[in-house]
Amino acid sequence: MKTDEIITKTAALYSGPLPDETMESLRGIARDYCKVKNYVYGRYSGVANVNRLTPVYTVLNEMRHCGLRQQLGLPAVYYELAVSEAVGDIKGMWGVLRNRLRELISENENLSVEDRLYLRTVLKINSVFAAVLNRQEYEMPDKAKDMELDVKRLNNLLCRLVRRHLKTPSQQKNDFFTVSTNGYRSDEKGLYLTGRTPRRRIFIPVKGIGGADRQLRIILRENSVRITFPVDAAARKREDYTNTVYAYIGYGDMLTLSNGNVYGKGLGSLVTPETERLSEKNNERGRIYAAYRKKAGRYKTAEERNIERPAGNDFAAAKETPDESLKKRLEENNLGRKKYDEQKRRAREKTQNFINAELNRMFREEKPERIVITRPVTKDRAKNHSKAFNRKTSRNFRGYIRDQIAxxxxxxxxxxxxxxxxxxxxxxxxxxxxxKRVKEGFICEACGYRSSTAVNSARNIERIAKTGGMKHRTE
Ligand SMILES: [Zn+2]
Structure with missing residues (x-):
């Protein structure tokens, strides 16, 4: 058994409500952070810079002297991280593009085996790739030296493909930023971020942040922040963990074990009212949005084309200002996407916290050396499920539970x-x-055994696991 494997996971902490002034400062940083990234994307994602991205220092140095930082008045700790992050994204973009080009080259029937070999070699060597794209001299790679190739034609093809498929990254979201260890300090009260005013830190009260020594991502919410950071956890086998646990993952209760213990009792009822409430709200939203789209002249479905005009004066007002009045109505009715998303997120977080707390309790109390569960049932993947089905499955947390157990x-x-x-x-x-599975639970007419269906399933998992027919999961 591997005992010293390092695992990186992302941890998240949440601040309490923050004063408007603090939120405004943070929003300002996030906005500028986004501006810097978009500037870097625009300036460095073209072919001219394909060979200048590593090391990041070259770009960083140019960006230090281009005047943008001074113009924005953004502290260097944020500015430089935004630049590095954007350069990382551009490199990622090139990686994706190269993979796409490899596919296109493989698919292209007008290319000979040697043509393909040459093009793949060029794609592999960054300096050669850059030279080809910028029509510069380069030394023919060893692999291609003895081949008879129409190099000009192949290089033209490569340039053309890049032009066609190159996409400049851009960032629309301006509600987060990253800060490195030299941009903050922390104690048991919270986080003290570098601000725009020298020697005046932005204080964010957060429990549990004390002693942080990682790069932090600050994600802004309506009047609070979420802080995420990577943590390493060394997997270490615990001497007192010696039991085998056979667990059934249910819809009502989260986990039922073959010994009868239940963890995450009532998870289903925690999820269901919320699911229903959201679904109701969705219908209402859908109706108003449909009216809005209709006004704007965009029809989504045949059904929407037949939507009746709502009675009342709403549309009289709408006539004068076609878009604005409905927009306003959406907002007044608390049906704006922002609020909806926020509620959805909050409900999800609440459920996830419950799941995690109960899983931790299970590990603590059952002290497992091994956990046996069933493989997820994958139903007909090709089938196009209805929206309602997708919503239902994405809101039921089984996938999340499985991931967390793993x-x-x-x-x-x-x-x-x-x-x-x-x-x-x-x-x-x-x-x-x-x-038989009946409303009351599981009933066996042969031997008279009665239990809840969850307990019966968990006991079956134990029985099957002990008598063979199982596969080990190796990850
Ligand atoms: Zn029986």
Missing amino acids: FKCRLNAVEMTEISSKGTGSICSNCGNEG
Whole structure:
């Protein structure tokens, strides 16, 4: 068993409500941070700079002297990180583009084997790639030296493909920024960020941030912030973790174990009212948005084309200012996307916190050396599911639960085994005969065994795991 594997995970902390003045300062930094990144994207993502991105120092040095920082009045700690981040994104963009070009080259039937080999070699060597794109002299790579090639034609092809597929990155969101360790200090009260005024820090009260020594990402919310940062966790096997846990992941209760213990009791009921509320709200929103789109002359579905004009004076006003009045109505009715997203996010976070707390409690109390669960059931992937179905499945947290179990297993050096769910639901865990799932639970008419369906499933997982027919998960 691997015991010293380093795992990086992203941790998040949340501030309490912040004064308007603080939020305004943070928003200002985030706005400028975004401006700097977009400036770098615009200036350095072209072919002329393809060979100048590594090391980042070249670009950084130019950006230090271009006057933008002074113009924005942005502290260097933010400015330089924005530049580095943008350069990283541009490099990522080139990586994606090269992969795309490799595909296009493979697909191109007008190319010979040698043509393809040459083009792939050029793609691999950055200095040669840059020279080709900028029509500069270069030394023919060894691999291509003895080939008979129409180099001019191939280089033209490459230039053309790059021109066609090159996309300059851009950042629309201006509600976050990153800060390195020299841009903040922290203690048990919170975070003290470098601000625009020298020697005046921006204070953000956050519990648990004390001693932070990582690059932080500050994500702005309506009147608070979310702070994320990477943390390393060395997976270490715990001596007192010696049990095997057989767990059924349910819709009502989160986890039911074969020993009868339940973790995340009532998770389903925690999720459902919220799901319903959102669905109701969605319908209302959908109706008003449809009216809005209709006004704006954009029709989405045939159904929407037939939407009746709402009665009342709303549309009389709308006639005068076609877009504004409806927009206003959307906002007045609290149906603006911002508020909706915020509510959705809050509900999701609440549920995720509950899931995590209960999973931690399970690890603590059950002390597992190994956890056995069933593999996710993947139903007909090609099928185009309805919107309602997708919403339902994205809101039920089984995928999230599985990910968290897997992650916590790695964190605690616990082995995770997934077995097929076949037969875990309908078969009696006591005698192996086919039983019945009724409203009250699971009933076996052959042996008289009765239990909740979740307990029966968990016991079946134990039975199947012990009698074979299982596959080990290696990750
Ligand atoms: Zn039975």
